[in-house]
Amino acid sequence: MNISNTYNSSSDTDGFILLGFPCSREVQILLFILFFIIYILTLIGNGSIICAVHWDKHLHNPMYILLANFSFLEIWYVTSTVPSMLVNILSKTKMISFSACFLQFYFFFSLGGTECFFLAIMAFDRYLAICQPLHYPTIMTGHLCTCLVVSCWVFGFLWFPVPIILISQLSFCGSRVIDHFLCDPGPLLALTCTRAPLLEFSWTILTSLLLFVPFLYIMGTYALVLRAVLRVPSRAGWHKALSTCGSHLTVVSLFYGSVMVMYVKPTSGHEGGTQKTVTLFYSVVTPFLNPFIYSLRNNEMKASLRKFLGM
Known part of the structure; x- marks a missing residue:
């Protein structure tokens, strides 16, 4: 049975159909198990970093406080x-109500925007630590760190x-079928009765500014960091700088490489399979990988996690 033929538009509050991953029931069960395991591991991994930073006094500095946030x-x-x-x-x-769809739309993009700002201030912190080491304690104070964190959440939302x-x-007209697993601007705008070019x-x-301004700032910051690292004569200094920034x-x-493909032009008409694959990567896979990336490349974090997990 074709889901798109089972739903016809009536009022704007009926909701939408999220096709998700149309495949056999057996494959859907396997996908459910896979995504459920990834979700649980993501919660455990990121939760472990938060707990390790909270309980280990050696990690009570801005870099790790930003990482915990x-x-x-x-x-x-x-x-x-x-x-x-x-x-x-x-x-x-596969139904989702109108209000649930737009709530998910808002929170998903607000949290994604907050992530863009967080990545920028984390780059700023690393720039200060490497390029201004003597002034770092006086510049990156607890008060400034708190203000930066709060600003990220406020501007993101x-x-x-x-x-x-x-x-x-x-x-919204037509079948109201969204060939995606979440409420995304591209498919939503494609379902409108009349185009809204403005x-x-x-x-x-808005999306371009949110993506490119922090990204260009991060790249500029790391250009200065690279210049400072190249001036370090010792191999130990190189290693410490690279472990801090790597x-x-x-x-x-990982984040910008995938997200820029999708949201600079939301109505560009990406194929459904491509759109879902790229969205899965930055919304599910990247949060799953981040705890491993940050812990495996940082000796202090690895030691703290071992202590916290009793290993």
């Missing part, structure tokens, strides 16, 4: 998509509400 963000980021995706996999109707509210006010352009500008650069590469 980043792990807390990753927990909520993956929670904004995976539980609903798991429900969708088991559901026969204030960046998208206006365009999302405006999109929610549009009229709104689409505004969304493109994990963060890896996370930046």
Whole structure:
């Protein structure tokens, strides 16, 4: 039975159908088990970093406090998509209400925006630690660290509400079928009864600014870090600088490398399979990998995790 033929538009509040991963029931069960295991491991990995930073006094410095807050963000980021995706996999109707769809839309993009800001201030912290080591304790104080963290959350959650509210006010026609596992701007705008070019352009500008401004700042910051590292004569200094920055650069590469493909132009018409694969990578796989990236490349974090886990 074709799901898209079982639902016809009536009112704007009926909701949508999220196709998710259309395949045989056996494959869907396997996908459910796989994503459930990844989700649980993501919670455990990021939760372990938070606990290790909280209980180990040696990690009570801005770099690890920012990392703990980043792990807390990753927990909520993956929670904004995976539980609903798991429900969708088991559901026969694949229905999502209008309000639930736009709530997921808001939280997913707000948390993603917050992640962009977090990656930028983590780069700033590493720049100070390597390029301004003598002034680092006086510049990156606890008060400044708290202000930066709060600013990330505030700006992240204030960046998208206006365009999302405006999109929610549009009229949606046709089958209301979204070939995705979450409520995404591209498929949603494609379902509107009439095109809204000004709104689409505004969304493109907002997402482009959110992605490229922090990304260019991060790249500029690491250009200065690289210049400072090249001046370090000792091999030990090189190793310490690379271990400090390597994990963060890896996370930046994974996140930005995939997310820029999707949201600079949300109506560009990516194929459904490609869209779902790329979205899965930065919304599910990257939060799952981040705890391993940060712990495996950092000796202090590895030692603290071993102590916390009793290994």
